[in-house]
Amino acid sequence: MPKNRNISMAVIRRLPKYNRCLGDLLEREIYRISSKELSGILGFTASQIRQDLNNFGGFGQQGYGYNVEELHNEIQKILGLTKDYKAVVVGVGNLGQAIANHTNFEKHGFKILAMFDINPNLIGLQIRGTPVYDNKELHGYIKENDVEIGVITTPKEVAQSVADELVEAGIKAIWNFAPVDLKVPEDVVVEDVHLNESLFIMSYLIKEKEMLKALEDQEK
């Protein structure tokens, strides 16, 4: 368990990368790794890695490095990945269907039990075995099935009202794909995924590289 509860979000946001890298190492049957070797794979400095992991109690041993399996298990515990979560998807369009079709989430313990939409052509269908219900049934379904996570893949215009419905029904967390900043009570977690934002950062980095190259060319 974390030594320090005030762990910065910057550290938390790096943990999935540690988790993935350690999982890959285990698949390759690599059971021991130094922070220097980890640094080579992850692109973080060895001192950054030591600092990050010290937030949670260290795990490394001088002269030995890290036990990959132990560290992977600890990071899974820290990320809350050792339990299963029940989720519903609201909005069964392009993105909602893509999420339901992606089997990897289930592999990590995120089970999509049902999907909800207002479109009568979609209601009654199954997406990779997951039923699509009328949005009117959302509240009752969440309560009856103790659903913890609501995924919002509706148009942005209705995203806040969908979030309100999810909160009202007792959801603990919202994975929000709609391009809006949702307002929810403090005890509800919202994690936004905005591909556009990542795309715009890429655009900035392309521009920055071009500028640097132009400066270098001028200096020649």
Ligand SMILES: NC(=O)c1ccc[n+]([C@@H]2O[C@H](COP(=O)([O-])OP(=O)(O)OC[C@H]3O[C@@H](n4cnc5c(N)ncnc54)[C@H](O)[C@@H]3O)[C@@H](O)[C@H]2O)c1
């Ligand atoms: N986060 C990202 O990176 C990302 C990427 C692509 C799209 N998006 C966003 O995701 C959302 C969905 O995109 P899409 O391409 O799948 O759109 P889409 O039009 O294909 O699907 C939206 C679905 O929501 C349903 N819907 C509308 N109102 C509803 C309501 N009140 N309750 C339940 N369902 C309702 C519609 O019937 C439709 O099936 C949009 O807000 C879009 O901007 C986000």
